[in-house]
Amino acid sequence: MTKQMQNDINSIESRFHHGEQQMQARAGKREQAEQIGARFIRDYMPDQHRDFYQQLPFIAVGSVDSLGCVWASIVCGQPGFVQSPTSTTLALAQTIFADDPLKANLTVGAPLGFLGIELETRRRNRINGWLEWQSQRYFQVKVEHAFGNCPKYIKRRQVRFTNPDNLGNQVISSNVISEFNQTLQQLIAGAETFFVASYLKNEQGEAKSVDISHRGGDPGFIALEDNGFVVPDFPGNNHFNTLGNFLLNPNAGVTFVDFTNGDIVMLSGRVAILEKSQLPSAFTDNYRRAWRFTFEQGIVLNKAMPFTFENI
Numbered sequence: 075m076t077k078q079m080q081n082d083i084n085s086i087e088s089r090f091h092h093g094e095q096q097m098q099a100r101a102g103k104r105e106q107a108e109q110i111g112a113r114f115i116r117d118y119m120p121d122q123h124r125d126f127y128q129q130l131p132f133i134a135v136g137s138v139d140s141l142g143c144v145w146a147s148i149v150c151g152q153p154g155f156v157q158s159p160t161s162t163t164l165a166l167a168q169t170i171f172a173d174d175p176l177k178a179n180l181t182v183g184a185p186l187g188f189l190g191i192e193l194e195t196r197r198r199n200r201i202n203g204w205l206e207w208q209s210q211r212y213f214q215v216k217v218e219h220a221f222g223n224c225p226k227y228i229k230r231r232q233v234r235f236t237n238p239d240n241l242g243n244q245v246i247s248s249n250v251i252s253e254f255n256q257t258l259q260q261l262i263a264g265a266e267t268f269f270v271a272s273y274l275k276n277e278q279g280e281a282k283s284v285d286i287s288h289r290g291g292d293p294g295f296i297a298l299e300d301n302g303f304v305v306p307d308f309p310g311n312n313h314f315n316t317l318g319n320f321l322l323n324p325n326a327g328v329t330f331v332d333f334t335n336g337d338i339v340m341l342s343g344r345v346a347i348l349e350k351s352q353l354p355s356a357f358t359d360n361y362r363r364a365w366r367f368t369f370e371q372g373i374v375l376n377k378a379m380p381f382t383f384e385n386i
Contacts, residue, residue: 094318136271136286196225251372
């Protein structure tokens with residue numbers, strides 16, 4: 075990139091914060107990211123995105139608790155449980171599972187991240203926003219950023235309801251996870267999909283913007299360690315939303331779904347970004363960077379997903 079190009083980029087209002095810009099520059103994708111961001115990151119949802127969210131049976135939500143821990147939640151409902159009253163608002167039914175940290179994290183003004191993903195078609199779209207209001211039945215979010223993602227690394231699955239009439243009323247048992255145990259390691263070792271939440275802080279150290287994303291690959295793409303795991307950074311849209319947040323704030327929430335029994339396994343911890351010279355030996359020849367998640371706490375929502383999943 076020429077100096078003039080860099081000056082031109084710096085002179086415009088960027089869609090990306092300082093951490094994202096740093097990661098883009100490290101990857102040599104700074105100019106490309108700004109060009110794509112200017113075209114596709116909006117402060118409203120296009121009609122096709124609004125229609126997309128309204129037909130989903132579940133949505134992933136990122137939120138931050140009172141201690142600064144970030145969580146990646148899964149909220150389920152019959153299609154239509156997500157509505158878009160306007161192009162800048164998204165409203166969701168209060169079908170959050172009882173022991174999901176998201177319930178306590180919903181306070182007016184709280185930043186939230188959303189990922190809508192359709193496993194059958196591999197479509198996905200994302201939103202960053204903040205809680206505008208809530209009632210006993212619904213909560214509504216004001217959209218700050220809305221954008222789409224490519225279908226890379228999404229495992230196709232057919233999603234079918236097991237008991238749609240009981241959504242939001244089912245009693246879900248839960249277990250606190252206090253250690254990175256063997257059961258957890260086995261689930262992660264065979265995982266093809268997980269969700270990751272991250273956030274940016276303001277000058278006062280409070281959550282300013284929350285992001286949630288999808289990561290996927292063949293079973294074994296996650297390298298297990300004694301108290302966590304390492305995830306390679308596959309080539310993507312070069313926005314570096316997640317890694318840009320991690321660069322400035324290492325708090326992370328990761329969630330795995332056991333697609334055989336419907337368990338939702340929610341973990342919270344801290345991340346370190348690894349450059350090529352720091353990668354595990356299995357990654358060194360193939361990837362430029364990765365990130366290491368260190369486990370701190372977690373919760374399992376037992377058999378919470380009201381669906382069966384069939385590989386396509």
